[in-house]
Amino acid sequence: MKSLLPSDPPPGPFRRSFWRSAVRGPWLTSVFGLLLLASIPVMFATGLLSYAAYNPDLSRVNDETPGKGLLGFYLFSWPTHPVWLYRLNQGVHVTLGLVLVPILLFKLWSVLPKLFEWPPLRSPAHALERLSLFLLVGGAVFEFVTGILNIQTWYKFPGSFYPLHFYGAWVFMAGFVMHVALKLPAMIRALRSRSFIGELRTNLARTRPEPPEAGYLVPVAPAEPTISRRGVLAFAGAGSALIALLSVGQSVGGPLRWTALLAPHGGNVSGPDGFQVNQTAASARIRESETGAAWRLTLGSDGQASRPRVVLSRADLLDMEQHTASLPIACVEGWSTDNQAWTGVRLSDLARLAGVPHPSSALVKSLQRGGAFSQVVLSAGQVMDPDSLLALRVNGADLTPDHGYPARVILPASPGVHNTKWVASLTFRS
């Protein structure tokens, strides 16, 4: 390789004198690196937890990535308490992801001269490192872009969101682990080389480039700085703070909801049904004739063919013992509602009525035809939880069609799409 290329870099970005920013250097890069080192594992963990929350091991119906193989090694039955568990997990995953965008951009800006190292490949080790950086940068941008487009429901990525974001995360993490293993000592050395407090006290007039180093970051011919290192940190911090301020309200709710001016589900909707939806009755092609007086709920029991099916009208359900549970709706897209007072029949009561008092799982089917989430399999824990309801009313009023009239499932601590709307049948498996 060495012999094929001229030893002197060609003009342009391959020459070190091309890069002139006086604030680029290992210390600044390491501060951004440290922030990402602390945050990316949180992103990964909340992402994996969100996948576990779908209970993909329970049934093919729940699994959006059936080919996961070894990558599903950690799966466990998702708990139903605390009820805000999924809301918190997804709020952190999405909001933190948005907040990290400026940090990631600044980190990439700070190391860009390295892309134009000369010679481009020094040894087999160096070649592997550069390939790992392709996984790292490509994976990071791929994950951020697919996530950010998905929460805006602009499905322009090449395939279904779930496998793309899930397997993409593993590719990204492979690159991330390699990068951390290689760079951690350099990061610690760089952070120790300057005092953080000292940098915060250094204004523009006293800002000087970091001492020359073997790496590519410190410029050999620095231009007069136009911003201090503390200025760069404040710049990135302001970006993160602004993005958080304009989006966190869609997950936190309450009085903060109106501050979510740039988030898909900011703003308030009024009335007892005044909370957000991500699938209306019209978009799910639910016909009024199906949900009117002719609607019936069918309760089945799997594996007991001799047992007759139970068929209930909405009036029958209202005659049963009613319970109220205060639960949020939390979407995988990160937005969530405050707790709403749902009233209806306990799923465990319906299981008993179907003749399966201790079901191992339950298949819920919606009137909706097609669509990945028109049916779902619930775990025993989810069915038996006293807060798990087949809700008929919310906040003292009948459900509206968009919220699932005549009846919907509402579960504590579960992903929004598992709260099946327009329920047609429940089949309990003993």
Place this chain on the structure above:
Amino acid sequence: MRRLFQRPDLLQRFDLRRRFDLLRRFLRRFDPRRFPRWYGAGPLHLLTMLGCFALAGYATAELLPNNAVGIPIWFVGAVIGHDLILMPMYTVADRSVMAVFRHRRPQLPAVPWINYLRIPAALSGMLLLIWFPLIFRLPRRFTATTTLSLDPFLWHWLAVTGALFLLSATALAVRLRVGSGRRKTRDGRRRWRRWRRVRLAKRLSR
């Protein structure tokens, strides 16, 4: 056979000892003392790399069948899109503004005015980068599925952008009025030039 003895070079070619020697020399590469010289790093480096590439390969084998053309394009596009398009674009924009205004230097305030322009512009740009599908009303089924309107997002973004520039202008005005910024900057510029002279002299004397 006799001919073989007349041709010692042919004999050499079949010489097992020579072959063994070659093999030994190849294997010596993996001697921990010599390994770094041809590989460029220690054996632990290679093990880490291989382990992580194996994991990446395993995930890729599941990822790729989803769209064997689109996904590689997206990965490569992600790198090119950031490193060779987005980043040069904002660098050139920043430098152009600096260059355009530098010609009018006497009228310009001596404080680092560029930050009062680049920071609100960059923050507004980041918001656009994240939320452009909502701002430009690209998700066609958004209103049908969520009952929410896409109309406010453009106005929200414009309002936030306006507020950022207004805030920045106010901050600059305050700084110019106080006047200390001007003195500090002029002082800083002088000191920077001195630092550069000293640095150059040091390098020449070396």
